Amino acid sequence: MxxxxxxxxxxxxxxxxxxxxxxxxxxxxxxxxxxxxxxxxxxxxxxxxxxxxxxxxxxxxxxxxxxxxxxxxxxxxxxxxxxxxxxxEKDDYKLEEVVVSGSLKQVSKLDSPIPVEVFTAKFFQTNPAPTIFESLQNINGIRPQINCSICNTGDIHINGLEGPYTMVMIDGMPIVSGLSTVYGLNGIPQALVERVEVVKGPASTLYGSEAVGGLINIITKTPTSAPRFNVESFGTSWQEYNLDVGGKFKLGKAQSLLGANYFKYGNPEDKNGDNFTDVTLQNRISIFNKWNIDRADNKLFSVAARYVYEDRWGGEMNWSRKFRGGDEVYGESIYTKRWELMGAYDLPTTENFTFTFSLNGHDQNSAYGNTFYIANQKIAYGQLTWRKEFGKHDLLMGAAYRYTYYDDNTVATTEASKTHLPGFFVQDEITIHPQHKLLLGARYDYNSIHGSILSPRINYKWNSEDRTQVLRIGVGNGYRVANIFTEDHAALTGARQVVFVDNLKPETSWNGNINYIKKFYMPGGSVFSVDASAFYTYFDNKIIPDYETNVNQIIYGNLEGHAVSKGVSLNIDWAHSSGLKAMIGSTLMDVYSVEEGIRQQQMLTEKVMGTWTIGYNLRRHKISFDYTGNLIGPMKLPTLGENDPRPDKSKAWSIQNIQVTKQFNNGWEIFGGVKNFLNWTPTKGGIEIISRSHDPFEKIDDPNLLPFDTSYVYGPNQGARGFLGLRYNLL
Known part of the structure; x- marks a missing residue:
């Protein structure tokens, strides 16, 4: 009872x-x-x-x-x-976010021995942009660097290291490299991007050359997770127009994801009064198609393709296509055609074998004033991996082969270059204890030009029992083979002569890093996390362009001494159940070279940077507010010597944006705001960016005039502009 x-x-x-x-x-x-x-x-x-x-x-x-x-x-x-x-709501810095870039397998961010930062499509929607290149400006430790004030080519700096040290991949395939370094981040339909993973520091053990400074892995949506149809379109007060369209369909046992991007900017502006376009005019279209084929035992079979065509030009305001390649009116006109094919296939075996491959071709027809640069590059890449778990070990072994064909019309390329790069790597992830992991790895590559290269690494990870704390320590070796013309367009634009000092040797580096993450669950439904890192990289044979020895030349050679990149970074993330959230980060770094006892600060590299994304979501009204921005510290600039009136050091600068988004119940969203509302440009204070802009072909015979130079640029030359857009998702 x-x-x-x-x-x-x-x-x-x-x-x-x-x-x-x-x-x-x-x-x-x-x-x-x-x-x-x-x-x-x-x-x-x-x-x-x-x-x-x-x-x-x-x-x-x-x-x-x-x-x-x-x-x-x-x-x-x-x-x-x-x-x-x-x-x-999506948590862009969640410890449990799934990542693949650290160890070539899907694991939670917490379990990865390699620190991987994850940024979802929702993060990039807080400041919509027509390219991934521009979207990365609000990530701490990463800075999109514009390298030419006329053609607006650029690269991605990670922790102060230039773009050629950064590998960019799509779905784990090394697609963007070499000739496409400065253009490959354009034309990826952002409506199809699931997330972007960032690894800072050498990743050469798994990915080979070009991953010395880190890697950016753009993960596209799968046909199963993507909406049935989606569209995003916006325009700005500068008359820039961007359209992203995507959708999925099923055909038998195959599911397909199809997307396209179109961007057009055709309104020449000269707000700084130098008779040159402030922003390069562009007409670009990109098509992306991905197929997943259903197989027995859930084996993977995925194939994707992308095609990009772009026509861009910048120059004197009265330039037109009839002046292309001539010496009457200066213009830089670049036609780009690019195709890519990539895929992954699990072999029909009981063992875990996966074959991944990629093929890409890149044709570039460029005219820099009266200098033509015609280049063609083709890359074939294949990799077979085998994964085996036994006891406390997760063993990964792989064999890779990369073939690169490159040819151009410059005097430095007397015949087409054909490079063979076979490689082998092994990695063992050891679970010493549920809270302790040790990662041991090594890679051997044989470059047909430079010979044998060995890249080892070791990583250790500890996490607390409640999984709110993570400590990672890593040491690794990297290498990089340089191709100047595919990476540095300062060598092609302007009037400087390019000079090579002997044959360029591959660069090598050693890197150490420490990463600590702590997450707090606060009263009232808020989550607070701290992500702190320290990094140190030591370079031998570093290739640094010398702008200062002779103002009429750019001199390329291996550094006789050494170079160092070191620093610390801190990210603070806070989210409250009320809808308020903030992600604030800062990086302090020191990047320099030492030769014959003389220490030189690296050109175009800031010592401090900060980024922030602050948002508030009125859930009841389905209205969100986003305030994003960055702050970049002073940096050394490539002037033309003592007679150059332009400052040899920049002032600190900041790009700040604000956006309001309204959601509707039927899948529609409308968004709008102001980009760069502080109206910052490098020409603030009357500074001239282009030297000798009145005589770009140097026809005036005056030894007192400085050469025509377009390499003095460190930030976007586009002021404030409003934007308005629509977004629709049919689930």
Whole structure:
């Protein structure tokens, strides 16, 4: 009788709570965990995002967690409705975010021995841009660098290292490299981007050459996870227009993802009064198609292709196509045709073998004034990996082969270059303890021109028992083979003569880094995390362009001494259940070279930078506000000697943006705001960017005049502009 009374009392003291967990765009979230605070009572959502949970009578607090989403807490009152709706927001810095770039397998960000930063499509939507290149400007430690004030080519700096040290991949394939370094980040349809993974520091053990400074891996959506149809379009007050369209369909056992991007800017502007276009005019189209084929045992078979065509020009305001390649009116006109094919296939074996491949071709027809640069590059890449788990070991072995064909019309290329690069790597991830992991790896490559190259690395990771703290320590070796003309367009534009000092040797580097992450779950439903890193890289044979020895030349040669890149970075992320969130980061770095006892600060490299993304979401009204920006410290600039009136050091500068987004129930969004609302440009204070802009072909015979020079540029030359756009997703 007593037991029956006790059971009756318990049943009356319990209530049944039902609900659904969804994303901000109404997509159900499967396998979200719903927990009653202060108890061990928990459940998971089903494929439709629904859950049922017993909760105590009276006022109760529940916590909802899901992989890749910000933790959300909700208080259930005594008069609660039987069914509730819980909305989770993407957490761009979540410890549990799934990553692949660190170890070539899908693991949570927490479990990866390599520190990998993850940025979702939602993060990039806080400051929409027509290219991934521009979108990266709000990531701490990364800076898109514009290298030419006329053609606006650029590269990506990671922790102060120039673009050629950064490998850019699409779905893990080394697509963007060599000749495409300065253009390959254009034309990737952002509507198809699932996330971007960033690894800072050498990744040569797994990825080979060009990953000395780090890598950027652009992960596209899968046909299963992508919406059935989506479109995003926006325009600016500078008359820039961008359109992204994507969709998916099924054909038998195959699922396909199709997307296209079109960007046009055809309105010449000369707001600084130098008779040159402030921003390069562009007409670009890109098409991307990805296929996933269903196979037995869930084996992978994926194939994707991309095609990009771009026509861009910049120069004197009265330039037109009839002046292309002549010496009457100066212009820089670049035609680019690029195709890519990539895929992954799991072999039909009981062992875990995967073959990945990529092919790409890049044709470039450029005219820099009356100097033509005609180049063609083709790259074939194949890699076979074998993964085996036994005991505490996760062994990865792989063999890779890369063939590069390159030819151009410059005097430095007397015949087409054909480079063979076979390689072999092995990696062992050892789980010493559930809280301790050790990663040992080594790679051997044989370059047909430069011979044998060995790249070892070691990484250690510790995480706390409650998985709120992570410590990573890593040491690695990297190497890089340089191709000047494919990487540095300062060698082609302007009037300087290019000079090579002997044959350029491959660069080698040693890198050490420490990374610590701590996450706090605060009262009131807020989450606070700290991500701190320290890095040090030592270079031998570093190739540094010399602008100063002779103002009429750019001299390339291997450094006789050594070079160093070192620094610390800090990211602070905070999110509150009210809808307020902030991501703030800063990096302090010192990048320099030492030759014959003389220390030189690296050109075009800041000592301090900061980034921020602050947002507030009015969920009830489905309106969000985003304030993004960066702050870049002073840097040394490539002047033309003592007679150059332009400062040899920049002042600190900042690009800041604001945006308002309104969501509607039918899948539509409207967004708008102001980019660079401080109206900053490098010409602030009357500074001239282009030397001798009145005589670009140097026809005036005056030895007192400085040469025509376009390499003095360090930031975007585009002032404030409003923008307005629409976004639609059909799930």
């Amino acid at each position: 007593l037991a029956f009374v006790g059971f009756t009392f318990f049943a009356q003291a319990q209530q049944i709570l039902q609900g659904i967990v969804k994303t901000t765009d109404n997509t159900p979230i499967e396998k979200a965990t719903v927990t009653v605070d202060g108890t061990k009572t928990a459940t998971s959502t089903d494929a439709n995002g629904k859950f049922t949970l017993q909760i105590p009578a009276g006022k109760t607090k529940i916590t909802v967690r899901a992989l890749g989403y910000a933790l959300t807490q909700k208080t259930i009152s005594s008069d609660f409705k039987n069914e509730i709706e819980i909305i989770l």
